[in-house]
Amino acid sequence: MKVEIWSDIACPWCYVGKARFEKALDAFPHRDQVEVVHRSFELDPGRAKGDIQPVIRMLTKKYGMSEAQAQAGEENLGAQAAAEGLEYRTRDRDHGNTFDMHRLLHFAKEQGRQDELIQILYKANFAEERSVFSEGEERLVELAVAAGLEAEGARKVLADPAAYADEVRADEREAAQLGANGVPFFVLDRKFGVSGAQPAEVFTQALTQAWGERSPLQLIDQGDADACGPDGCAVPQH
Amino acid sequence: MKVEIWSDIACPWCYVGKARFEKALDAFPHRDQVEVVHRSFELDPGRAKGDIQPVIRMLTKKYGMSEAQAQAGEENLGAQAAAEGLEYRTRDRDHGNTFDMHRLLHFAKEQGRQDELIQILYKANFAEERSVFSEGEERLVELAVAAGLEAEGARKVLADPAAYADEVRADEREAAQLGANGVPFFVLDRKFGVSGAQPAEVFTQALTQAWGERSPLQLIDQGDADACGPDGCAVPQH
Numbered sequence: 001m002k003v004e005i006w007s008d009i010a011c012p013w014c015y016v017g018k019a020r021f022e023k024a025l026d027a028f029p030h031r032d033q034v035e036v037v038h039r040s041f042e043l044d045p046g047r048a049k050g051d052i053q054p055v056i057r058m059l060t061k062k063y064g065m066s067e068a069q070a071q072a073g074e075e076n077l078g079a080q081a082a083a084e085g086l087e088y089r090t091r092d093r094d095h096g097n098t099f100d101m102h103r104l105l106h107f108a109k110e111q112g113r114q115d116e117l118i119q120i121l122y123k124a125n126f127a128e129e130r131s132v133f134s135e136g137e138e139r140l141v142e143l144a145v146a147a148g149l150e151a152e153g154a155r156k157v158l159a160d161p162a163a164y165a166d167e168v169r170a171d172e173r174e175a176a177q178l179g180a181n182g183v184p185f186f187v188l189d190r191k192f193g194v195s196g197a198q199p200a201e202v203f204t205q206a207l208t209q210a211w212g213e214r215s216p217l218q219l220i221d222q223g224d225a226d227a228c229g230p231d232g233c234a235v236p237q238h
Numbered sequence: 239m240k241v242e243i244w245s246d247i248a249c250p251w252c253y254v255g256k257a258r259f260e261k262a263l264d265a266f267p268h269r270d271q272v273e274v275v276h277r278s279f280e281l282d283p284g285r286a287k288g289d290i291q292p293v294i295r296m297l298t299k300k301y302g303m304s305e306a307q308a309q310a311g312e313e314n315l316g317a318q319a320a321a322e323g324l325e326y327r328t329r330d331r332d333h334g335n336t337f338d339m340h341r342l343l344h345f346a347k348e349q350g351r352q353d354e355l356i357q358i359l360y361k362a363n364f365a366e367e368r369s370v371f372s373e374g375e376e377r378l379v380e381l382a383v384a385a386g387l388e389a390e391g392a393r394k395v396l397a398d399p400a401a402y403a404d405e406v407r408a409d410e411r412e413a414a415q416l417g418a419n420g421v422p423f424f425v426l427d428r429k430f431g432v433s434g435a436q437p438a439e440v441f442t443q444a445l446t447q448a449w450g451e452r453s454p455l456q457l458i459d460q461g462d463a464d465a466c467g468p469d470g471c472a473v474p475q476h
Contacts (some may be wrong), residue, residue: 011466043466063470073471080464112404166350178455182467190428193455196463206458217416217431220444225434226318228249228281229420232301233311 017197024203087127096133106164117147255435262441325365334371355385
């Protein structure tokens with residue numbers, strides 16, 4: 001069974017939702033047969049790469065919140081994160097463009113390190129004092145290395161703005177096609193969707209239902225197949 | 239709608255089947271909304287990289303055919319290919335390990351050139367006098383360039399045996415999970431399967447049926463979602 005999770009590193013509910021999903025997955029009897037793939041979604045795709053702002057200022061400017069509202073939202077997120085055992089800095093975080101991190105996550109996927117990297121990026125963004133936005137590419141290289149990637153490979157990806165850019169955009173197009181207009185967005189076997197950081201119980205229900213409704217492919221054919229397999233290429237007598 | 243095609247460059251029915259599928263796809267009214275992805279399947283994964291044989295000798299040794307049977311099979315394939323407008327050399331082709339070509343196809347996928355490359359590899363293997371197996375890596379680099387890839391990038395992939403190797407193996411595992419034991423194997427939206435180089439009419443039927451049964455995701459949730467979207471991150475009052 002395959003679970004695809006659309007999310008953004010700059011999305012606090014994605015950070016919290018991943019932990020809730022994993023709580024459900026860890027207890028799921030068929031967890032060894034569940035493949036998890038992370039897909040890209042930028043909450044703020046129009047933001048220029050160098051345009052970095054304190055989170056509270058971004059919230060007041062972009063969404064018209066008062067400072068008190070924005071801070072209350074952060075406090076709520078901090079409490080929700082803490083309830084999942086996650087660290088969350090409710091003050092002095094910053095916000096910026098996440099495109100390069102998504103490109104790096106696609107590179108990490110190829111190396112079998114995607115889940116490690118997204119977890120490290122979340123932690124760096126939400127729990128650590130150092131910024132993931134303002135220190136330049138070497139900061140991301142360092143985090144990639146912590147996820148088990150080679151520094152040189154990560155550096156090359158970051159230096160080439162076209163590397164994995166198509167993959168990021170393809171993920172975003174697919175999210176739109178699937179009807180996701182916010183994240184986190186979980187898709188199970190392309191059949192069931194869970195929108196948002198729902199309680200772990202909802203993920204358990206979704207996993208159980210999707211598992212129960214797994215279905216083999218319906219084969220469409222017309223008699224003998226002309227195919228090649230372990231016993232050679234069939235040579236039907238037409 | 240997504241169509242995944244498992245195939246091998248060394249599989250003549252894959253070459254013919256792709257043409258039959260494309261005949262159906264070209265006439266399909268929703269063809270612009272069909273995404274085609276090629277996936278890896280090696281018919282002869284145990285063959286060492288340098289172990290190259292004439293096709294007829296491989297058929298007699300590996301499958302215990304007589305030379306006359308093997309040659310008759312090739313003549314039949316030549317006629318089937320011709321009926322699809324494809325060139326096919328029924329004599330003096332060779333056979334070898336295709337792992338590197340599959341790795342290169344995954345690289346090409348990233349660059350949006352996968353379909354171009356697989357078509358060029360098929361033509362080179364089945365229709366051209368020069369071998370795709372015996373001339374070394376520069377032959378594959380040349381074909382990659384013909385498909386629109388950069389020589390240097392292709393050369394790097396070929397020089398590093400680990401590059402995209404996991405992707406090839408993951409495709410092969412997935413084929414087995416889906417019940418494919420031969421190729422070509424077509425999977426539509428992970429719901430319908432078509433095994434073998436079926437007539438174009440079967441592909442038309444499969445495309446039509448899969449299109450008609452496209453279904454939106456069933457959303458599983460429990461009230462308000464904690465999510466971030468274009469209007470910010472919802473802050474429910476818990």
